[in-house]
Amino acid sequence: MEFRHLGRSGLMVSEISYGNWITHGSQVEEDAAHACVRAALDEGITTFDTADVYAGTKAEEVLGRALKGVRRESLEIFTKVYWPTGPGRNDRGLSRKHIMESINGSLRRLGTDYVDLYQAHRFDVETPLEETLRAFDDLVRQGKVLYVGVSEWSADQISQALKIAESMGFDRLVSNQPQYSMLWRVIEAEVVPLSEREGLGQIVWSPIAQGVLTGKYLPGQPPPAGSRATDTTGSRFMDSLMSDEVLRRVQELKPVAADHGLTMAQLAVAWVLQNPNVSSAIVGATRPEQVRDNVKAAGVKLDADTMRKIDEILGPVVERDPAKTVSPASRP
Ligand SMILES: NC(=O)c1ccc[n+]([C@@H]2O[C@H](COP(=O)([O-])OP(=O)(O)OC[C@H]3O[C@@H](n4cnc5c(N)ncnc54)[C@H](OP(=O)(O)O)[C@@H]3O)[C@@H](O)[C@H]2O)c1
Numbered sequence: 001m002e003f004r005h006l007g008r009s010g011l012m013v014s015e016i017s018y019g020n021w022i023t024h025g026s027q028v029e030e031d032a033a034h035a036c037v038r039a040a041l042d043e044g045i046t047t048f049d050t051a052d053v054y055a056g057t058k059a060e061e062v063l064g065r066a067l068k069g070v071r072r073e074s075l076e077i078f079t080k081v082y083w084p085t086g087p088g089r090n091d092r093g094l095s096r097k098h099i100m101e102s103i104n105g106s107l108r109r110l111g112t113d114y115v116d117l118y119q120a121h122r123f124d125v126e127t128p129l130e131e132t133l134r135a136f137d138d139l140v141r142q143g144k145v146l147y148v149g150v151s152e153w154s155a156d157q158i159s160q161a162l163k164i165a166e167s168m169g170f171d172r173l174v175s176n177q178p179q180y181s182m183l184w185r186v187i188e189a190e191v192v193p194l195s196e197r198e199g200l201g202q203i204v205w206s207p208i209a210q211g212v213l214t215g216k217y218l219p220g221q222p223p224p225a226g227s228r229a230t231d232t233t234g235s236r237f238m239d240s241l242m243s244d245e246v247l248r249r250v251q252e253l254k255p256v257a258a259d260h261g262l263t264m265a266q267l268a269v270a271w272v273l274q275n276p277n278v279s280s281a282i283v284g285a286t287r288p289e290q291v292r293d294n295v296k297a298a299g300v301k302l303d304a305d306t307m308r309k310i311d312e313i314l315g316p317v318v319e320r321d322p323a324k325t326v327s328p329a330s331r332p
Pocket of ligand 1: 049151152178205206208283289290291
């Protein structure tokens with residue numbers, strides 16, 4: 001495993017991290033979840049990403065149990081707050097009340113006294129930014145949270161937060177967690193240049209486009225049994241990735257991966273890691289073999305010709321519009 005700084009902070013994270021959205025507490029059974037976490041640890045992954053909302057709070061519990069007994073100092077545990085975790089009007093968003101309550105639930109479920117990174121899972125248009133940032137800062141002072149970051153915020157929203165933190169003396173954001181893959185490059189135009197200037201690192205999600213970039217989904221054919229596209233919850237998030245045009249072009253990447261002695265999953269993960277503003281690529285997995293496959297992307301270098309070839313193959317199916325970075329217009 002290779003390690004990178006999380007943005008300009010002193011914290012080191014594994015280049016490849018393991019995340020448990022859709023899988024733990026939902027798509028996969030507890031023993032498979034533990035086997036994946038074990039494989040991640042064996043392969044040198046030290047960084048684990050979850051969220052209060054995943055599997056209706058069950059994902060944090062599964063991760064907490066899977067990591068039980070592992071030396072806490074050898075782990076970086078990341079979680080998030082924003083999406084609804086209960087029926088009440090305050091069980092969501094980034095108000096001081098919900099942040100303070102949600103972190104306590106996360107710590108209890110994860111079985112830890114602190115998380116290494118606490119992330120605002122989206123921008124909350126119904127809470128003044130000062131309120132959220134002061135609550136985050138308080139959590140840092142209380143020692144419940146070591147670093148603070150955001151997820152899927154636009155460049156403008158990150159900029160506003162940095163200005164407020166500067167003028168109020170609050171802890172600075174060190175990271176953003178956006179979707180990023182060969183197919184989804186919307187952060188490149190605005191978020192990455194700002195983050196480079198301001199010292200935020202990207203912890204990118206769905207680097208394998210939820211499995212699509214493994215090439216296992218074939219155009220015009222039903223998805224393979226047991227894959228995310230056959231899972232009732234998981235498939236809801238995959239529609240835009242499953243067009244025949246995307247799947248056909250992805251098949252054409254196979255010789256590129258083979259020329260480099262890489263699997264398709266490794267090529268996909270290696271691709272996001274070529275961007276120096278990426279601190280870590282969070283991979284998901286339903287089986288330990290997938291974790292062992294994906295981690296081999298750490299440290300892989302892709303030359304300019306290969307990067308160009310990938311662009312030519314994917315052509316118009318690559319999404320680049322920065323306006324696609326959006327948070328809900330009102331609280332969910
Ligand atoms: N901040 C946010 O808003 C946000 C949103 C989404 C995700 N995330 C984070 O990012 C993490 C990763 O997201 P993701 O799970 O969508 O990432 P991903 O790595 O793109 O997709 C993971 C899925 O692809 C399939 N897969 C992975 N490796 C494979 C391999 N080597 N061969 C064949 N299939 C393989 C598996 O599903 P099947 O076996 O079921 O096909 C696996 O569960 C999440 O767990 C979460 O921590 C954050």
